[in-house]
Amino acid sequence: MGKETEIDLYNSDDSEFTFGEQTEDTVKGVLDERDYILPLKEAGAGSWGRPDAENSPDELESEIALETGDELNPDDSDSTVSAEDMPDETDILEEDNSDPAGSEADEAELLPEGAPVESKSGKTAAGEKNHGQPAPKKLPPKQTANQHPQEPKVQKNANRSASANKIISLVLIILIAAGFVLYYNPALVGLSKAAQPATPAPGDAVAPLATVPPTATAPSPASKRDQCVAKIEEANLLRNELLAKKEEIYELDLHYRSGIVELEDEIFQEIARDPTASYEAALKNKRIELNLRTIQRRLAYIQELARPAYWLDSGSEELFFLVRKARLDLQLAEIAGGIDLNKHMRHISAAIQKYRPSAENLAIDPLQSKPQPLETIWQQVKKKADNQAQVSQNPKDEIIMKLICAENYDRRAELTSISSDAARCLARMKGSDLFLNGLTTLSPDAAKQLFQWPGNWICLNGLKQLSPATAQYLFKWKGQWISLNSLDRFPPELAMHLLKWEGQQLELMGLKYSNDEAGQKTLKYLALWVTTGGKLFVSDKVRQEMENLM
């Protein structure tokens, strides 16, 4: 503001400058422009190496005269000094001054028409002179055009400045345009542009997104307790798998054993034809020999199945123990210290690794097992056949059976054993009930014939044992009610046949509860049969255990 005041004072004496109403505006314009000029001038002074000239009123006056001259030229709008133009002009000045040799000439060129073109010393002298007569120096170009002999040169300078501005503006515009072009086409200069995510148009069908793996938004890591619980669950799953496999092995074992019983029955029939046959003679009977060999093979299979069954049992028990132990510690985690869940997880993981069922772990090789000699098998079968023959050699039974075949069924309840032929005769009896409570044994062959009887209720309450082969025929019977109240055991292989029976009612009042594996399986089968609509009569104890299972 101090400088503005100073300039005002100078202009107040300029009588020639004040023409009409424009004077005030012009001066104001000059003052405003000076605000822009000052810092530039200071910068220029530094570059020119004239620090003392900065405060020189003459020099200030020269500057003002130059600016005023430009502004007051109404015809040349380009010469008007603006904030945007100022740096350009300064640049030009600096460019011109960069050549020290020509600096003086350039400086003279830039001076307004009022300032005589002379050396620096001359300029100072002129300044001193103009201090007393400032008006002629500040005349606008037009006013001085007719008076000043150097007018074309000043005009030329103004035109040159305007041209330079135009060129610079043009260059800037070109640079900006080039920048835009390169930004959108970086390939022009060998660059690549970062791929922008494609935005689908509103009307475009959006393809379903592929499932993103949950790793992107992974939840916070599970706590140690959760990990341990998960490991326990894993162990439980494996244990169930092992138990299922063990059950499969058990059923396979049962299947082989049932098959052996059937084969033995066939051999019994052959023995019955020739009870005195020796082992060598029996082998000559192809049927006996093949049956013996099949029994031999099945026994080997049964023997081999024991190994994977044991392995599965060990695995399931170890896993069960580890799970129970881990659960115990989890249960106490809130009140006890020193619980190492990592240790539990390690142990469970090791057990899981060890007992995961694989073909290697379950593989068996029956060929490597030592088969039971055929002769031993033959002797066992012969012994069973002899026992059966002794039972059926009751003379009373022989008489009753003859009566039965003569269609006299009155003494049927006295039978303690029955042959296949007598059973066939008895099956022809008419009636709804058949009480054979004196029978203590029933061969499969006899059973096959007997259970063709078309009645409703058959009582076999004298039977202490029932072979699976006999049971197979019994539970093919078309009747509705079977009484077997003397059986104290009902093995699972019998129970499996029961499930195929279409009858409705079964009495097993003599059945004893057994908590062994077979007993539990029997209960499960019986319970299953009951759930399919069968009506079962058993003791209260057995019923209670069954209900616990159900």
Add this chain to the structure above:
Amino acid sequence: MRKHLIFSCAALTIGFWALGFVHATGNKSTELKLKMTEITSLQQSLSGKIALAEEKKDQLEQKTRELKKEIREQNEQYKINAYQKAVLHPRIDYNLKLIQLLLGYITRLKYKIIYFQNGHDTLNFFFQQAQDDLLMIKTLNDLEIDKLIAQINDVLDEYIPETSKPMFDVNDVPLKDTEQIWQEIIQTN
């Protein structure tokens, strides 16, 4: 004028004495009440701990009974009498080990329950004393309570950290011999 001034000073002094006395009495009551609050709070914590320990002990005892029952069933099935033969059966062997562990945990829990119960009873004793002393202070305006406060603080200092600590360390439990456990099971069969 001077007389009036003397009287005023005397009254003021007496007033200060009285206020100081009342203030001291009030402090004792407040301190006792504060201790009683702390006792009540700790007693609640201990009661919770005792209940939790009892609950866990019952669960462990139930688990032990189940495991013993399983062993007896196995024994019935396989007709085993000798311990050496019994441990050849994985279920019996594992169950004996679990029972061994459970009995150790139960022992520790029983000890802790007794310990907490003692703490609860001791606190109850001091609470009653604090109640009595409080009444005494109200009546007689003063009573020596420093000793009681110190005793209460001792109990609080002992039991408060116990409420935030585990009741026992699973790695430091007494383990009964499995053969002895087996013998007890088959004898009660």
